[in-house]
Amino acid sequence: MSSVKNARVLIVDDETDVLFALKMLLKTEVKEVVTEKNPDLLPGLLERQKFDVIFLDMNFKSALNTGNEGLFWLRQILEKDKDASVILITAYGDVELAVKSLKEGAADFIVKPWRNEKLLETLHQTLEKRQQKTKGSTATTSAKKNPHTTILGESEAIKEVLYKIEKIAPTEANVLILGENGTGKELVARALHEKSFRAGKPFVSVDMGALTDSLFESELFGYKKGAFTDAREDRPGRFEAASGGTLFLDEIGNISPAMQAKLLTVLQNRQVTPLGSNTPIPVDIRLVSATNEPIYELAARSQFRKDLIYRINTVEITLPPLRQRHGDVELLARHFASIYAQKNHKATPDFAPETLQKLKQHSWPGNVRELQHAVERAIILAEGNVLQPQDFSFSAMEVASAAPAASYVPDTPVPLSEIERETIIRVLEKNKGNISRTAKELGLTRTALYRRLNKHDI
Numbered sequence: 001m002s003s004v005k006n007a008r009v010l011i012v013d014d015e016t017d018v019l020f021a022l023k024m025l026l027k028t029e030v031k032e033v034v035t036e037k038n039p040d041l042l043p044g045l046l047e048r049q050k051f052d053v054i055f056l057d058m059n060f061k062s063a064l065n066t067g068n069e070g071l072f073w074l075r076q077i078l079e080k081d082k083d084a085s086v087i088l089i090t091a092y093g094d095v096e097l098a099v100k101s102l103k104e105g106a107a108d109f110i111v112k113p114w115r116n117e118k119l120l121e122t123l124h125q126t127l128e129k130r131q132q133k134t135k136g137s138t139a140t141t142s143a144k145k146n147p148h149t150t151i152l153g154e155s156e157a158i159k160e161v162l163y164k165i166e167k168i169a170p171t172e173a174n175v176l177i178l179g180e181n182g183t184g185k186e187l188v189a190r191a192l193h194e195k196s197f198r199a200g201k202p203f204v205s206v207d208m209g210a211l212t213d214s215l216f217e218s219e220l221f222g223y224k225k226g227a228f229t230d231a232r233e234d235r236p237g238r239f240e241a242a243s244g245g246t247l248f249l250d251e252i253g254n255i256s257p258a259m260q261a262k263l264l265t266v267l268q269n270r271q272v273t274p275l276g277s278n279t280p281i282p283v284d285i286r287l288v289s290a291t292n293e294p295i296y297e298l299a300a301r302s303q304f305r306k307d308l309i310y311r312i313n314t315v316e317i318t319l320p321p322l323r324q325r326h327g328d329v330e331l332l333a334r335h336f337a338s339i340y341a342q343k344n345h346k347a348t349p350d351f352a353p354e355t356l357q358k359l360k361q362h363s364w365p366g367n368v369r370e371l372q373h374a375v376e377r378a379i380i381l382a383e384g385n386v387l388q389p390q391d392f393s394f395s396a397m398e399v400a401s402a403a404p405a406a407s408y409v410p411d412t413p414v415p416l417s418e419i420e421r422e423t424i425i426r427v428l429e430k431n432k433g434n435i436s437r438t439a440k441e442l443g444l445t446r447t448a449l450y451r452r453l454n455k456h457d458i
């Protein structure tokens with residue numbers, strides 16, 4: 001493929017063996033391969049050279065093995081070039097993190113140890129997508145971005161959700177989607193867009209939980225060249241990027257009072273003013289928001305503005321946790337089994353009756369996303385073509401966060417350090433691995449939290 005032959009590839013990994021192996025593999029495939037062992041040198045490197053694809057390690061040994069340093073560098077790269085195509089190299093078991101990275105804008109990921117064939121296929125697909133993008137097909141309808149957008153479920157709760165989507169989608173109503181992590185809120189947001197009159201226009205998703213107060217305005221409202229030191233060119237904000245389409249504000253319950261006030265003003269005035277500009281731009285978006293926070297409780301405690309809730313919740317859709325719809329577990333498990341079997345070049349497996357029993361009994365604190373990853377793991381590891389109960393082992397983190405939060409007092413005292421460990425795991429899981437938010441919630445500094453992560457080997 002000509003786009004591959006002309007491609008310039010950068011590989012950033014602190015393992016010399018990985019750099020060497022990848023360079024050997026790719027140097028006959030692409031035009032240029034540059035390798036870099038030290039991620040600190042990335043910004044300078046990206047200033048000097050443009051790359052078509054960047055392979056980025058998620059687990060630099062020099063820092064803590066939480067994967068956050070990989071996410072950190074991914075964000076840095078995308079901040080410099082929002083269209084950069086980054087393929088992440090993750091260790092087996094880090095699939096959760098890889099999926100998070102995809103949400104943050106990574107193009108794809110490969111799992112170590114990789115098969116060369118699979119790696120080349122990923123490279124080809126990424127370059128192909130990149131080429132299509134630069135050819136001008138910029139409408140990011142979810143069907144193009146994610147082929148797995150069908151909302152599955154036969155439970156009454158899901159039927160009710162589907163009914164609401166059909167009714168609400170063709171209107172201009174602002175929709176607030178409520179539900180725990182992994183219950184399908186983003187999927188519902190995309191479905192609302194696809195079934196709306198705005199379907200041919202962009203669907204722009206913003207993770208509000210990841211925005212700091214200082215980034216909020218530049219990210220959402222955009223900026224003019226020279227508005228601040230790093231503003232080297234005009235950049236439209238997400239409101240403008242979503243013009244004519246749908247703006248999805250995910251994790252809206254996590255924003256500070258200052259951000260709430262700014263967002264409310266924009267929604268009231270229906271215009272945004274980019275930083276460094278005096279000219280407001282009219283806003284033409286359909287707003288869909290989502291949160292896993294108990295937003296009404298936050299409002300009752302004056303931590304979330306009621307007037308902002310009224311702006312964003314013309315209609316509400318609540319997604320029930322998977323543990324309240326065990327009837328959907330088998331359907332979803334079979335669906336994911338078929339997808340991941342195909343992805344891994346295997347025949348679609350069956351489920352032993354005891355396996356289905358085990359899956360139905362699990363409490364799924366991570367909801368559908370946890371089930372999806374559990375099935376993916378099982379498919380990769382399973383020996384035969386019938387998935388057995390032992391192919392599904394739930395990690396300590398899943399089990400810890402599944403434990404009831406009630407004040408249960410055990411007969412034999414639990415060591416304090418064990419309680420500390422479990423609390424950290426639970427809060428980390430709740431905040432989806434976000435160190436800053438976890439530290440804040442636990443009343444620790446980031447450094448103190450990192451020390452404890454190390455101490456408890458989390």
Ligand SMILES: Nc1ncnc2c1ncn2[C@@H]1O[C@H](COP(=O)(O)OP(=O)(O)OP(=O)(O)O)[C@@H](O)[C@H]1O
Pocket residue numbers: 148149150151152153179180181182183184185186187188250292332368369372
């Ligand atoms: N009913 C469903 N049918 C098929 N797939 C589903 C369903 N619900 C969720 N999924 C899948 O589960 C994964 C998690 O869903 P999604 O990202 O929409 O959840 P979320 O509630 O937005 O999570 P978070 O709060 O963590 O952002 C996605 O891969 C999604 O496609």
